[in-house]
Amino acid sequence: MDVGYWFVFLSAAVLLTLSPGPDLIYILSRTITQGKKIGFASSLGVCSGALFHVVAAALGLSAILATSAMAFTVVKYVGAAYLIYLGYKALRSAGESFDTESSGEKNVSFWDAFKQGVLIDVLNPKVAVFFMAFLPQFVRPNEGSVTVQLIVLGVIVIVVGLTIEFLFVLLADKATRFLRNSRRFCAWLDRALGTILVGLGVRLALMEKP
Template sequence: MDDLTYWLLFFSTSLAINISPGPDLFYILSRTIACGKNAGMVSSLGVGTGALVHVTAAALGLSAILATSAIAFSIVKYVGAAYLIYLGIQNLRSTGTIPELSAAKTVEVSSWAAFKQGMLVDILNPKAAIFFMAFLPQFIRPEIGGIPLQLLGLGILVILMGFVVEFSFILLAAKITGCLRRNQSISSWLGRTLGSILIALGIRLAFVERT
């Protein structure tokens, strides 16, 4: 495979993966809608940091533990599921009671809280760890050498592409939400929908098998 074909395949696959909706993206959108563009971007940085943890673990071979140990996988899975459900319930409660959602204001949240929650959403998703362990080795070129460094470099590229995709969604969501804030019922409905999706994703994660 020549270099051009290699990179086209890698980046097109990475783009498709990052566009696919999942807990990370829905969490980022929920933060953007409730708290504004800046909170959404900080949440995205937190998610990227969590993904970097998984990439580093894949490069060091630690992700194999989650792939082979039913106990380790189950612990991370159930903690992650509980955390997603918790965030979803928080979203449902806030959108139903905070009148600022109908105005130009946004719910105040610290940058650290948004960053930390985004990081935990990704770290506590065992499928993310297994994904990097399964996906990245397909693009390793043994003739170059330095397989752990290749894994780390490719993983960082996937994360950077994720930022591009997520920031695009954040800007679009912030613009749309700015218009919707004039209508309290629509704004609350949108927030409740995202909260319900987070809860559903948490329940789904709880039933994920180690495959």
């Protein structure tokens, strides 16, 4: 066991998770607007989408996004359109998504939130490029299969990220739980969530190919 190697790798993984990127912003916005259950589901979905990119990077599939401008652009715009669509739905709800008595069937379920998180991450080509750039730096050719190492390292990054995101979800839920009982505040939360999602979609659409 190389202590220095793992210290650098895990420190990098922690710092990357703590940085205010689009994934963390999305998860926190979901938690603040709809509670820790949906926050957990969103985090699990985002991390599952990241796992897809880890496997793709290990198998070399992400090289297509890294080298093909057309593939990168198509995935980018599909992901941006999906985020903007989710934002539009939130903007239209005007607090109804929190009214469990009159519109319980409209509430986002755990499974729906999970699927949304998966799609948001899978349709973000920058995540694929990130794993292709980050993980190979820690591969040690003399330690066995490069593919296996890439997958193991990627899973560790995801587990670290999931742990930290869950802590953020718990803190965000506790800080805003009492405010969600106000219908007026719920309407404001829906508008804020919609604005954030649309903003993330526009940000993704304007992103240049790394």
